[in-house]
Amino acid sequence: MQLNLKDGQKVGHNGNPAEFKRMRYVIIIMFIHIGLTFWLQTHAQIGGDGIFTYTLANNPYSFEYIDYTYKRLPQNNGWISAHILRESYIIEDYDKFNYSSVYFHQRIDNHPLLYYTLVHTVCSIFANSYSNLYTMIINLFFLCAVDILIIRLFWKLYGKAGYAVVPFAFLFLMVVMQELYVLPRMYMALAFFCFWYLYMHWNFISNEEWKKSDLVKMTVCVFLGTQTHYYFYVYAFSLTVFTIVYLLFKHRKNNLFWYVYSGIIGIAVSWILFPWIIWHIFLNQMSKHTEIESWSLKKFNEYVQFLNDKLFNGRGMIAIGIIAVLCICVVLLKKTAKPKTSNLVRFHVMVFGSGFIYSLIIFTLDDAIWYYMTPLFLTFILWFSMILLGLIERIVPQKRKEALTSGTAVICIIIVLSISAVIDWAQAYLKEYNIVVNLRNTAQEYQQYDCIFIEQYQNNLFQGYWFEFGDYDEFKKIPLTDFQQKGITKEDLMGRKDDSGLIVYAPMEYVNGKEYKLLASRGSYGVYELDDEAIQ
Amino acid sequence: MKNYFKFLQAKIYLGILIVLGCAMLGSVLGARKESKESLPEITERDIQILQQDDISAPELIGVLPLAAEQNKWYNFKFAGIFGCLGILLYCILMAAYLPLYNFAFFQAVRKWLGLVENK
Numbered sequence: 001m002q003l004n005l006k007d008g009q010k011v012g013h014n015g016n017p018a019e020f021k022r023m024r025y026v027i028i029i030m031f032i033h034i035g036l037t038f039w040l041q042t043h044a045q046i047g048g049d050g051i052f053t054y055t056l057a058n059n060p061y062s063f064e065y066i067d068y069t070y071k072r073l074p075q076n077n078g079w080i081s082a083h084i085l086r087e088s089y090i091i092e093d094y095d096k097f098n099y100s101s102v103y104f105h106q107r108i109d110n111h112p113l114l115y116y117t118l119v120h121t122v123c124s125i126f127a128n129s130y131s132n133l134y135t136m137i138i139n140l141f142f143l144c145a146v147d148i149l150i151i152r153l154f155w156k157l158y159g160k161a162g163y164a165v166v167p168f169a170f171l172f173l174m175v176v177m178q179e180l181y182v183l184p185r186m187y188m189a190l191a192f193f194c195f196w197y198l199y200m201h202w203n204f205i206s207n208e209e210w211k212k213s214d215l216v217k218m219t220v221c222v223f224l225g226t227q228t229h230y231y232f233y234v235y236a237f238s239l240t241v242f243t244i245v246y247l248l249f250k251h252r253k254n255n256l257f258w259y260v261y262s263g264i265i266g267i268a269v270s271w272i273l274f275p276w277i278i279w280h281i282f283l284n285q286m287s288k289h290t291e292i293e294s295w296s297l298k299k300f301n302e303y304v305q306f307l308n309d310k311l312f313n314g315r316g317m318i319a320i321g322i323i324a325v326l327c328i329c330v331v332l333l334k335k336t337a338k339p340k341t342s343n344l345v346r347f348h349v350m351v352f353g354s355g356f357i358y359s360l361i362i363f364t365l366d367d368a369i370w371y372y373m374t375p376l377f378l379t380f381i382l383w384f385s386m387i388l389l390g391l392i393e394r395i396v397p398q399k400r401k402e403a404l405t406s407g408t409a410v411i412c413i414i415i416v417l418s419i420s421a422v423i424d425w426a427q428a429y430l431k432e433y434n435i436v437v438n439l440r441n442t443a444q445e446y447q448q449y450d451c452i453f454i455e456q457y458q459n460n461l462f463q464g465y466w467f468e469f470g471d472y473d474e475f476k477k478i479p480l481t482d483f484q485q486k487g488i489t490k491e492d493l494m495g496r497k498d499d500s501g502l503i504v505y506a507p508m509e510y511v512n513g514k515e516y517k518l519l520a521s522r523g524s525y526g527v528y529e530l531d532d533e534a535i536q
Numbered sequence: 537m538k539n540y541f542k543f544l545q546a547k548i549y550l551g552i553l554i555v556l557g558c559a560m561l562g563s564v565l566g567a568r569k570e571s572k573e574s575l576p577e578i579t580e581r582d583i584q585i586l587q588q589d590d591i592s593a594p595e596l597i598g599v600l601p602l603a604a605e606q607n608k609w610y611n612f613k614f615a616g617i618f619g620c621l622g623i624l625l626y627c628i629l630m631a632a633y634l635p636l637y638n639f640a641f642f643q644a645v646r647k648w649l650g651l652v653e654n655k
Binding site for chain 2: 059060061062063069072073074081083084087092093094095098100101103104105107252253254255256257261264265268269271272273275276278279
């Protein structure tokens with residue numbers, strides 16, 4: 001039975017104690033989800049993306065790329081104060097809540113303001129310190145919001161609290177979602193705003209009388225979404241096209257006017273706040289998407305493979321098999337379908353269509369970069385959950401229908417996605433975390449020492465060790481070619497302000513000699529304590 | 537006159553659109569002006585802070601430009617000016633529109649847009 005919420009009516013048991021009990025179970029599942037995600041986030045590894053996030057949000061200086069600026073830093077025989085590196089990613093007392101610097105960094109970068117503003121805010125609250133959790137908290141906040149929207153949406157769509165466990169199964173078991181939870185960038189926020197935008201559209205198509213508050217929420221969503229990532233425009237466009245066609249078809253011109261009006265207001269406020277979008281997108285400030293590969297059979301295969309990997313943990317054939325089996329069951333059991341409301345059917349089409357169009361556009365522009373596809377993931381979860389529920393509802397007996405439907409759907413999802421896929425991912429992730437945290441702990445243990453970095457290549461991230469180098473007292477980098485020719489000499493050590501101990505980050509294959517004592521390693525790089533008395 | 541102010545109030549949604557549209561144009565023009573000018577780089581304020589020991593500041597103040605000092609905020613200044621012009625434009629347009637409100641053409645436009653008449 002369709003349940004349309006009326007003004008002021010909240011998601012709840014609607015007078016049915018059984019639904020109230022089921023809602024409590026769903027909320028418990030939500031808290032388990034958030035708890036497990038937080039635990040995962042306490043093992044987050046920041047990587048290059050995270051370095052850019054913290055530096056763009058917190059750097060008090062105007063430079064964007066450290067390698068170009070390095071020569072301008074005050075040096076004494078190549079030695080600099082490591083505090084300068086630390087200043088670039090940690091908020092200190094002088095730049096707490098200083099959003100002017102965030103604004104400038106986003107002007108010269110290619111992203112809008114919201115996410116970096118949030119990172120700067122959290123880091124300002126915890127000034128003079130660094131933690132991976134400062135970005136993870138933001139992801140967790142948006143994940144909570146997504147979970148709440150999922151529960152509300154499934155209640156609105158079906159009037160059954162228990163059905164919300166179905167998308168939660170995806171949230172627990174899709175490997176790409178786990179990667180999203182721990183990615184220190186704006187994509188969890190983008191996922192939320194796109195999903196919120198989609199959520200609102202159920203109200204828009206199922207009610208002819210729109211509340212002013214719904215239109216205000218749409219304006220706010222458009223404003224915040226466009227300030228999160230420019231690909232919000234792409235997803236919103238994909239969904240808006242369907243909505244406009246539907247409203248025109250239904251001759252709901254009044255609705256159409258206010259729908260377009262609300263969107264324009266949201267975009268106008270966004271552009272007033274941050275007009276640099278013109279340079280980022282229309283003037284292509286960073287020369288992105290200049291070499292777009294045209295569609296071919298090879299690209300199509302890559303697209304299909306990408307969807308299989310990300311949406312089904314690589315088990316897309318099993319998903320097709322499950323759907324086929326369910327369809328056969330529906331046919332064989334000759335179950336007549338409970339008539340779906342046309343609104344639910346239209347919503348199916350909008351959900352599928354918006355996700356599909358978005359994925360085509362983004363894959364055309366960016367190929368298989370997974371986080372650019374973020375809006376697709378929750379859209380897919382919603383759509384596939386609705387497909388499963390729709391098919392299984394027709395098969396299960398009437399007695400205990402809700403529990404059987406949602407339970408069977410969850411089992412299908414477990415079969416498709418497999419618990420072992422996410423466990424294998426988590427094990428590999430935790431193994432890598434142990435290596436990374438060992439590296440981090442080494443830097444903190446030896447923070448009174450000076451540090452030499454044998455630089456193999458420049459990537460504006462100190463090859464991912466920026467945050468470790470910021471922990472030391474003084475810092476110097478030596479090109480690998482110089483190190484290969486003559487190693488570290490007494491001349492290299494001159495210019496330091498004192499004779500602190502020395503830590504060297506170097507490719508292990510080029511390090512030999514008893515003066516190097518290995519403390520930690522990651523990949524090809526080792527962290528060594530150098531006995532400077534043995535140096536000639 | 538009373539009718540005019542009531543009319544302004546009734547069509548406030550148009551006013552919001554016009555004012556925000558003008559402010560948006562102003563913001564873009566302000567950003568365009570700022571993008572054509574060179575950045576301030578190291579400012580007088582940076583030098584003053586460098587000379588005072590008791591103020592907490594970045595280690596390389598006076599050596600590297602500070603990000604916060606690079607914004608001239610022309611976009612907001614122009615947005616404010618153009619927004620005010622937008623208010624004026626709205627008032628003028630509504631003053632011109634009010635006597636023409638019941639013309640068949642405008643009634644047809646409102647009907648086409650699906651705008652509900654206020655009774």
